[in-house]
Amino acid sequence: MSQFKHIWLLSLMSFIIAGLTGFLYRYGMLYPLPEWLHFANIRHAHSHLMFFNWACPPIMAFMAAQIVDQSEISKIRSFKACLYTMLFFGFLSYPFFLLYGYHSVQIGSASLPIAAIISGLVMITWYWFAWLYIRERSLNRKSPSGVLFEAALLALIISSLGAWGVSVFQFTSIDSPLTGSAMTHFFLAVFTEGWIVLGFLGIMWSISDVDSHSIKTGWLWIPILFGSMLIFPFSLIQTLVSPIMLYTAKIGIILIIISMTIHLLLFIKSKVFSGFLWKTVIILIALKILFQVAAILPFGIWPGEHGLRVLYLHLLLLGIFSVIIAEVFLPDTGKIAKLLFIIANLSVIATLVMISGHWPPSFAPLNLYVWVMAASILPVLLSIRLYYLSIRVNC
């Protein structure tokens, strides 16, 4: 993947900046921040940079590297042009989200929602990538990873429809906060459970040694793709969700659980996933499945509850996804740094468990939020180390 080294470096830089922004959020919970910085905007800046520049270009670079040969210079150039543009708009959106969030900015006589406009441009680069990938993909078509990557792209495009829906909805006269919120959460659910999950599963399949001949590949992606489109009601305020919405969301979660369990059982057999790093990833995937099982059992757990949502998202995005990405872009180097990166990420997740609202306060350490803040800087420090190592090696 050395042809995409600079894409990787820019993505890792985005992780560092977005991670620092997450730390700033935690810092601000304990110490005063300048008046012009608002928590909601810091969160927007963090989550959008992570989504735009960390959760997209590395998966896409990996996908592209699977279907184009090192010698196909012009094809590599087309993919790079697309990914650099994507990263550029991702970086450009950051200061606007940080300073203004989704609010309009006065430019001359016009008042424009700049961050939303730049987000639209980022989504156009997703379509650009999808077009390039579909044009070049035939080589990889039949393997499970190729099928998963195509399904992931489909999820990415479907998720973007939810995001466009939010923008269009703002200009209509319909006064329904539920509809706006449903579209936002539709985007979030299909982006995370669809694009990111199918994307990292595709990466895992492409490096695994699981014999795929007897496997019906439909089970690996169809339930996840459809499930991701059904689960968004779980992110809404519980009292606003009608019984029929709840019923469909539960069907969606069951579909995801079935498919994820099949992946897990197959990965457990793979010799490739035997070291500490991959074992940790496998355990975290099992925890992800358990979390979703708990959401449909009568334990009174509502996944959309703030603390639980933040915990679940970071288990998936920081604990599983980010570790896989660091491993595949730095396969032969930085063993200790990667190990410490996992431990740092697990520390963040452990502190999120303690502030999830479901942890007995008597088991929490004194000055809990100081620990939460301290843990949040650790992945940043380790990713700086990974950045330094990446500059030195051919990844």
Ligand code: HEM
């Ligand atoms: C570097 C380590 C990370 C730190 C320190 C961190 C920190 C934070 C903090 C402080 C929040 C706000 C929590 C709140 O509202 O109570 C947050 C939210 C969020 N983070 Fe992270 N994060 C990290 C990694 C990631 C990664 C890797 C991703 C995605 C690829 C991500 C995606 C998100 C999203 C989507 C939210 C918004 C959650 C919501 O309100 O629905 N974070 N993060």
